[in-house]
Amino acid sequence: MTDTTEKAARPKETAPAAGPARARAPRRLRLRRGLTPWLFLAAPLVLLITFTYAPVANMVAYSFTDWDGVSPELSYTGAGNYVELFTRPELFEVFFVSGYYLAASVVQIVVALYFATVLSFNVRFRNFFKGVLFFPYLINGVAIGFVFLYFFQDGGTLDSVLSLFGVHSDRAWLGTPVSANVSLAGVSVWRYLGLNFVLFLGAIQSVPGELYEAAELDGANRWHQFRYIIAPGIRPVLSLTVILSISGSLSAFEVPFIMTGGATGTETFVIQTVKLAFQFNKTGLASAAAVVLLLIILAVTWVQRRLVPDDKVDLV
Structure with a gap:
């Protein structure tokens, strides 16, 4: 009678520990699914920023200077x-x-x-x-x-x-x-x-x-x-x-x-x-x-x- 009671009580003791594990698994899965598209987009975004947006930003910066394209020195001329x-x-x-x-x-x-x-x-x-x-x-x-x-x-x-x-x-x-x-x-x-x-x-x-x-x-x-x-x-x-x-x-x-x-x-x-x-x-x-x-x-x-x-x- 005592053994049966102990065996019946064991699942009740381990049940609370299974709840957080099940909750953590979907959270990790959702996190992985959320990061996966960005991993595929990382390389194109780096190339786009490096060869498109960064040169455009430099061009806008140069437009406010008197740079001649050769000299390492350039002065700010405003508009x-x-x-x-x-x-x-x-x-x-x-x-x-x-x-x-x-x-x-x-x-x-x-x-x-x-x-x-x-x-x-x-x-x-x-x-x-x-x-x-x-x-x-x-x-x-x-x-x-x-x-x-x-x-x-x-x-x-x-x-x-x-x-x-x-x-x-x-x-x-x-x-x-x-x-x-x-x-x-x-x-x-x-x-x-x-x-x-x-x-x-x-x-x-x-x-x-x-x-x-x-x-x-x-x-x-x-x-x-x-x-x-x-x-x-x-x-x-x-x-x-x-x-x-x-x-x-x-x-x-x-x-x-x-x-x-x-x-x-x-x-x-x-x-x-x-x-x-x-x-x-x-x-x-x-x-x-x-x-x-x-x-x-x-x-x-x-x-x-x-x-x-x-x-x-x-x-x-």
Whole structure:
């Protein structure tokens, strides 16, 4: 009788000790689950801070100095660089060149949207045409600059092709500001068309296929399908491409720098900033110009997001 009582009492004695152990286990599990995502994010965050946010912070700091980019000594000048930047109109006149690239980006979006819409349906050799349209975006920008430099030179590829159709042109395609900027903007259209095309194509293919079938049963043609199904369905991606196009137009650099170096009235704001830093050794002023460009792009993006908010699209 006594042994039975002792055996019955033993679980009651160990039961209180099991309670805290069970409580600690879920707490440790929750802690481990909470830390696991941050462990995966640690390396990308370190790289992002090291190569993005830290250089931006240094750029902002340099914009308040007169550093020449070489000397170890630099003195604080306050807002002097920004005052000089805004009191010299010629430093902002280069933004007029961005108008060519802005107009070219409109053409680029329209053409990319057209091809994405056509090739999203059942078309012969559509995979081949997809590759053709996307291939220019894979080519290095420096290589593209050199290729089109020979393409537009006097007696070059463009003149040879035009002569096959009986058109003999003696004009220098990169010799005047208007023709040079139009030519360079055309090159940017050719290069970045593939990126917008892929973005639009992916957005269009994400639209449920039964919507097209229902529209065809209701007698809708391709234009009606585009207007009432495709256009509303890709609105977030279209908004993204507009932001990328505007920011790219304001910060055009690679193609004009390689092909003309900013000569013949093709100098962009970024080319001017690079020259201020590395040619005239005014790194402080160049940093202020880069900060102003960053603020302009952020402001344009904010205004665009306010005018065209990212509302949830429900096509069903």
